[in-house]
Amino acid sequence: MADSHAKMTQATPQEIIISVLAGLFAPLLAIFLIVMLVLSIQDKHLPDTTSEAAQKATLDRIKPFAHLVALDANAPKVEKSGQEVFEAVCTTCHTPGALGAPKFGNKGDWGPRISQGYETLIKHALEGIRQMPPRGGDGDLSDTEVARAVAYMADAAGAKFKAPEAAAPAAPAAAAASAAKPDPSKGKAVYEANCAVCHATGVAGAPKMGDKAAWEPRVSQGYATLYSHALNGIRGMPAKGGNAGLSEADLANAVGFLMTQGGGKL
Ligand code: HEC
Ligand code: HEC
Known part of the structure; x- marks a missing residue:
């Protein structure tokens, strides 16, 4: 009984070689198939740039930029609000109080300045005064924008200045x-x-x-x-x-x- 069992499990040299080769080949085949699968998936995911739908999608994506390029240089400049000007320019000094600038929202800092009146403050903001640079250092700001920023800051410290409205568009x-x-x-x-x-x-x-x-x-x-x-x-x-x-x-x-x-x- 023991004898026949040994005989059944004993392999010939050919069988050993075949099983070794098969053992090597099976993982190789698996790796090959996985690589092929990945490649074919990537293939399907390559962006399709030729169809009409894809071109339309591309146009839609670039539309904001294309539109910018098409903007009319003569179009009237849209003037910023006081808050926008403040956040873009004035905040640099007027929030931390840099160089001795009156701090935003600080009634103690602004009280004596506000009492000079809106016109004087605008004049000083436009022309500059001591460490305060003309137009806060941004020469592109219009008079209206500076005046609005002055009102925005002064009003935040208790003034009741009325910022200039936009000039009526020429319908x-x-x-x-x-x-x-x-x-x-x-x-x-x-x-x-x-x-x-x-x-x-x-x-x-x-x-x-x-x-x-x-x-x-x-x-x-x-x-x-x-x-x-x-x-x-x-x-x-x-x-x-x-x-x-x-x-x-x-x-x-x-x-x-x-x-x-x-x-x-x-
Ligand atoms: C670069 C492409 C392009 C050119 C060139 C072009 N249009 Fe348009 N036009 C558009 C697009 C895009 C719309 C749709 C805009 C929207 O409503 O979003 C449109 C919309 C319009 C509208 C409808 C606006 C509305 O309020 O619904 C009119 C009118 C119009 N175009 C007239 C013209 C005239 C006239 C010309 C030639 C002098 C012209 N377009 C040239 C792209 C163009
Ligand atoms: C580089 C820093 C800096 C920037 C940026 C700046 N300011 Fe000033 N600002 C100052 C300083 C410093 C003072 C105080 C000047 C003084 O009275 O000696 C001041 C004072 C002022 C005053 C009070 C003037 C007065 O007569 O008391 C106004 C109004 C003012 N700034 C408006 C603005 C506006 C509007 C902006 C943005 C468009 C702006 N500032 C941006 C530094 C700055």
């Missing part, structure tokens, strides 16, 4: 819209030269020319609003479609063309 939209009565029949050529690059394909979310569904909600804003958005730009739509040299009459005609093609009435 360009309504005036220009009434000046330029659009003629859609003249707008087609302008459209083809300036607007089709986006509005023919709908790139970057532009409403497609003649697509009534895309234009319906826009048309319902009325011609004056559409014209103003085309003139000044809105989101992905650059001012004047990116052609600053376009005359307002041509632009109006193109808007009229897009609007009527989109099912709107002038």
Whole structure:
């Protein structure tokens, strides 16, 4: 019995070689398969840059930057609020009280200064006084912005100064819209030269020319609003479609063309 058992478990040299090779081969095969699996997964995850959807996604991603580039350099500067100016410029000295600056919110520091009156404080902030640099050292600040920051700081220490409001914007939209009565029949050529690059394909979310569904909600804003958005730009739509040299009459005609093609009435 013991004898036959020994015989059953005894392996021939070939069997030993085969089992050793198999023992080596099996892990190698497993490693090979894992590598192939990883490679194939990576392959599927490679960014797809060619399809229309992917290109649209890319455009959407770069839109904020593309839009910045398209910003009109002549666009009116948006003036900062007193708090914004303070946080950008004045806080450096006026929060810690550096160089002897009156500390933000400190009534003791500000009381005697406030009693000089708002006009004097503005003058000193604009021109500088002793260690206080003109405009807090930021020459790009407008008079209005400095005056607002002065009021912001002084009011935080108990004054009741009224900061200047924004200068009334020169309502360009309504005036220009009434000046330029659009003629859609003249707008087609302008459209083809300036607007089709986006509005023919709908790139970057532009409403497609003649697509009534895309234009319906826009048309319902009325011609004056559409014209103003085309003139000044809105989101992905650059001012004047990116052609600053376009005359307002041509632009109006193109808007009229897009609007009527989109099912709107002038
Ligand atoms: C580099 C530091 C510094 C910065 C930045 C700075 N200030 Fe001052 N500021 C001072 C100092 C110092 C004084 C005190 C000057 C003195 O009376 O000797 C002062 C005083 C003032 C006064 C009081 C002037 C008076 O007549 O009593 C006003 C108002 C003022 N700053 C406004 C501003 C505004 C607004 C900004 C931001 C746009 C600003 N400061 C930024 C240092 C600074
Ligand atoms: C660089 C691409 C581009 C060009 C060129 C372009 N547009 Fe647009 N336009 C857009 C995009 C994007 C929108 C959608 C903006 C939104 O509502 O987010 C749009 C929207 C509009 C709207 C609707 C605005 C609203 O309030 O709904 C009008 C009108 C318009 N464009 C007119 C024009 C005219 C006229 C031209 C040519 C002079 C032009 N566009 C050229 C991209 C462009």
